[in-house]
Amino acid sequence: TVCVPRQSLSDRMIQPGDVINTEISVSFWGYSGQLHRPMFVGTEPNRLYRTLWDVALEAYTRCCAVLRAGATTEEVLDAAEVIHARGLTINDGLLHGFGIGLLPPSVRTRRTVQEPHAPFVFEQDMCVVVQPNVVTPDERAGVQLGNLLRITATGCECLHGVPIQYFVTRRS
Numbered sequence: 001t002v003c004v005p006r007q008s009l010s011d012r013m014i015q016p017g018d019v020i021n022t023e024i025s026v027s028f029w030g031y032s033g034q035l036h037r038p039m040f041v042g043t044e045p046n047r048l049y050r051t052l053w054d055v056a057l058e059a060y061t062r063c064c065a066v067l068r069a070g071a072t073t074e075e076v077l078d079a080a081e082v083i084h085a086r087g088l089t090i091n092d093g094l095l096h097g098f099g100i101g102l103l104p105p106s107v108r109t110r111r112t113v114q115e116p117h118a119p120f121v122f123e124q125d126m127c128v129v130v131q132p133n134v135v136t137p138d139e140r141a142g143v144q145l146g147n148l149l150r151i152t153a154t155g156c157e158c159l160h161g162v163p164i165q166y167f168v169t170r171r172s
Contacts, residue, residue, distance in 0.1 A: 016042035019049060021133075021144045033160055034098060034129045036146030039167045048141055052134050053166055055086045056145040059132040060164070063095065067149065067156040069124035073107050073117050080109050083134055091142060092133035097126065098148055126151045127159070 014020070020039040025032065038045075038053065045053060062079035073095075080094050095107040105120040105128075122128070131146025145164070149156040 014041055019045070019141075019143070021142065023131075023144065023146075032098060033148045034131075034146065035148070035160065035162055036129075036131050036133075036144040037162070037165075037167060038143040038145070039169055041169050042171065044168055045166065048136075049143060051086075052088070052136075052141060052143045053145070055083060055088055056132045056134040056143050057164070059083050059094075059134065060130055060145050060147075063130045063132070064149065064156055067122060067128070067130070067151060069122060069151055069153050071122045071151075073105055073120040076107060077110050077117070080132065083109060083132060084111050087137070088134050089137055090133050091135045091139055092131065092144065094132055095128055095130050098129045122151045124151055124153055128156075 018041040020041065022035070022037050022039060024035045027033075038049075040049065059080050059082050062082055063076050066075040066079050076095055083090060090109055090112055093106055094109055095105065097105060105117070107117060110116075127148060127150055129146050129148050131144060133142060133144040135142030143166070147162075147164070148159045150159055
């Protein structure tokens, strides 16, 4: 069981009931994007994975609600506290800058960092990826939801049209 997108692939055959956490990064002529979604193989998520998804969606929505030009990482950290309030944690970054590679800031949650984050203020037209990777405390189950966003004067704008939902694969 792996709670984040696997960096080195297994030769295990995918089976009904498996969860595939995706991290899809695409770049074209210097323009990059990133997308994170879970896929449930052949069946809707069970109760545990539905809870993980619901908390990831709530954390994502709360983080996006505070992002705007002039917002701070402290506001994002406050928004992400819902993850820990629900008895869960993260295993990957919560938010990072994105352009030609990963850029500052690199934000986790207050409870998952060794040292406090340096203060950071978001600026208009910055691009960031919000990607709550909500996992159980034992890291045996998790989902990841994320999108590339552009910071605007009044909020943030998703830079692609993939629906904010999990996917269930079906056999054809």
